[in-house]
Amino acid sequence: MSGEEFVPLSLTPLLIGIFAAVACALPGNFLVLRRQALIGDAISHVVLPGIVVAFLLTGAISAWPMMLGAAGAAVIAVILIEAIRRLGKIEPGAAMGVVFTTMFAGGVLLLEQTDTSTVHLDVEHALYGNLESLIWLDATGWSSVLDLEALAGLPVELPRMALTLVLVIAFTWLFWRPLKLSTFDEGFARTVGIRTNLLGLALVVIAAIAAVAAFDAVGSIIVIAMFICPPAAARMMTNQLEHQIGWSVGFAIASAVSGYVLAGYGPLWLGAQDAVSAAGMIATMSGVILALTAVFGPCRTRAGAPVQA
Amino acid sequence: MLDLVSNQGTSPTDTLGDSSLAIRGLTVSYGQKPAVFSVDMTVQPGAMTAIIGPNGAGKSTMLKAALGIVKPLSGQVTVFGEPLEQQRARIAYVPQRASVDWDFPTRVIDVVLMGLYRELGLLGRVRSRHKAKAMDCLHRVGMRDFADRQIGQLSGGQQQRVFLARSLAQDADLYLLDEPFAGVDAATEKAIIGVLKSLKDAGKTVVVVHHDLATVTDYFDHVFLINTRKVAEGSVAEAFTADTLQAAYGGRLATAQVDQLSRVVG
Numbered sequence: 001m002s003g004e005e006f007v008p009l010s011l012t013p014l015l016i017g018i019f020a021a022v023a024c025a026l027p028g029n030f031l032v033l034r035r036q037a038l039i040g041d042a043i044s045h046v047v048l049p050g051i052v053v054a055f056l057l058t059g060a061i062s063a064w065p066m067m068l069g070a071a072g073a074a075v076i077a078v079i080l081i082e083a084i085r086r087l088g089k090i091e092p093g094a095a096m097g098v099v100f101t102t103m104f105a106g107g108v109l110l111l112e113q114t115d116t117s118t119v120h121l122d123v124e125h126a127l128y129g130n131l132e133s134l135i136w137l138d139a140t141g142w143s144s145v146l147d148l149e150a151l152a153g154l155p156v157e158l159p160r161m162a163l164t165l166v167l168v169i170a171f172t173w174l175f176w177r178p179l180k181l182s183t184f185d186e187g188f189a190r191t192v193g194i195r196t197n198l199l200g201l202a203l204v205v206i207a208a209i210a211a212v213a214a215f216d217a218v219g220s221i222i223v224i225a226m227f228i229c230p231p232a233a234a235r236m237m238t239n240q241l242e243h244q245i246g247w248s249v250g251f252a253i254a255s256a257v258s259g260y261v262l263a264g265y266g267p268l269w270l271g272a273q274d275a276v277s278a279a280g281m282i283a284t285m286s287g288v289i290l291a292l293t294a295v296f297g298p299c300r301t302r303a304g305a306p307v308q309a
Numbered sequence: 310m311l312d313l314v315s316n317q318g319t320s321p322t323d324t325l326g327d328s329s330l331a332i333r334g335l336t337v338s339y340g341q342k343p344a345v346f347s348v349d350m351t352v353q354p355g356a357m358t359a360i361i362g363p364n365g366a367g368k369s370t371m372l373k374a375a376l377g378i379v380k381p382l383s384g385q386v387t388v389f390g391e392p393l394e395q396q397r398a399r400i401a402y403v404p405q406r407a408s409v410d411w412d413f414p415t416r417v418i419d420v421v422l423m424g425l426y427r428e429l430g431l432l433g434r435v436r437s438r439h440k441a442k443a444m445d446c447l448h449r450v451g452m453r454d455f456a457d458r459q460i461g462q463l464s465g466g467q468q469q470r471v472f473l474a475r476s477l478a479q480d481a482d483l484y485l486l487d488e489p490f491a492g493v494d495a496a497t498e499k500a501i502i503g504v505l506k507s508l509k510d511a512g513k514t515v516v517v518v519h520h521d522l523a524t525v526t527d528y529f530d531h532v533f534l535i536n537t538r539k540v541a542e543g544s545v546a547e548a549f550t551a552d553t554l555q556a557a558y559g560g561r562l563a564t565a566q567v568d569q570l571s572r573v574v575g
Binding site: 238 | 339373376397400408413415420430432
């Protein structure tokens with residue numbers, strides 16, 4: 001494909017897909033190890049009431065109020081989940097289950113009771129995203145990458161997702177050591193002065209921000225898949241967290257690129273006419289990668305059974 | 310109500326500076342029933358103290374509350390005469406081995422390096438001297454050859470020794486260990502007690518939650534008996550007697566065990 005075609009039509013959705021995948025996979029590594037990976041699923045549901053409330057308050061379908069509403073709902077949800085988990089002394093999965101079903105149901109009720117149901121707030125858009133629509137019409141080819149005028153016409157999701165990714169990377173880099181330590185041994189982490197409750201909350205808030213940004217750009221199916229599949233696949237490639245992070249980023253990028261290409265051209269290669277959803281295909285590819293590592297990965301056996309010493 | 314009662318355990322705090330660890334009026338509850346009730350404890354500097362009591366007596370809970378891992382309902386803790394937060398650098402803690410997931414993707418050497426967290430901070434580089442120190446700590450517990458192993462590949466005793474090595478890396482003055490001898494092989498038990506005795510010889514204070522009554526007199530010089538409330542505290546000769554054991558364990562100690570112990574404790 002020539003630059004004239006690739007840059008306006010495929011470059012931005014591809015980049016947004018990659019950024020979203022990596023932004024979710026990075027915190028996903030810790031969430032998987034903390035048995036909290038389903039928080040992506042929870043967040044993708046709890047944002048609904050936030051979006052509806054934001055619409056009711058502003059009366060308009062515009063990105064920022066809705067994202068703020070979604071982020072607000074996500075943060076409330078993760079605080080509720082942490083509170084229920086700690087105060088009720090129950091496992092994280094149960095706390096998430098209680099919070100996200102209740103908040104999602106509340107969102108559905110709100111949606112039904114108001115006239116938002118007549119506007120374009122449908123579930124399908126929310127679930128699968130609209131990656132293919134994030135095109136860059138002002139671009140004429142690779143030269144546009146340096147053309148300020150053309151850059152002004154970039155879909156707003158691209159800088160937003162890039163900024164989110166920078167935030168996620170900065171958080172992971174800065175708090176790498178306490179995150180690793182408190183994920184492995186929370187009691188010990190507290191005795192050396194790490195505020196583990198606050199750090200755990202910060203991790204899920206960062207995950208929530210990544211989820212909401214990705215949700216807005218590419219839909220929730222990618223968010224849910226990327227929190228779990230690349231980190232879980234990466235875990236089966238290595239026994240070292242540092243390397244696991246690298247593998248998970250690689251798998252996230254591989255899923256985004258292969259999923260995007262296969263969604264656009266796969267059906268044509270098979271003789272069909274239409275393309276399929278890129279978001280759906282990216283999520284599927286991450287699942288395929290996970291399945292492959294589960295069968296062929298070098299570190300896939302649980303080390304739980306100690307070797308005889 | 311519970312607060313009122315438990316505060317009655319509080320005694321004057323003017324002499325706490327002489328102790329390595331002082332606990333006053335500590336009450337911890339996980340639900341309705343307190344796990345630890347109004348406990349006072351004073352750990353002598355340079356002593357090797359065993360915390361003893363039946364299962365569910367609150368031994369580990371007391372230790373965790375003293376370290377701020379679980380939040381007590383009431384009570385105060387001083388370490389070397391000052392509040393805990395100001396003395397964290399002088400404390401090393403070895404949690405129960407079963408409290409962590411040994412499938413965690415990390416190597417033995419990385420776990421020991423975690424003991425240098427306060428020294429390294431958020432972004433400090435791990436330099437060769439840090440690695441050398443970690444290797445030295447592994448050497449002291451006889452695990453030097455295992456530095457690059459994934460932690461899940463170790464036996465239970467080896468895992469326990471890695472935890473001990475991490476606490477050695479902390480270079481502390483007060484060592485608190487939660488059941489370090491639980492489910493370990495004889496070689497590990499020997500290695501651990503050797504290290505603990507060398508810490509004591511170096512003037513460090515060692516506190517161990519311990520479950521094996523038969524080894525108390527061999528390993529420790531002080532004991533603290535607890536069964537939700539404090540039962541006895543003092544030197545092994547004073548506080549580890551048939552009477553105090555009976556008071557702590559009640560009917561839960563088999564008669565044969567009592568007989569055997571009474572021969573030990575006299």
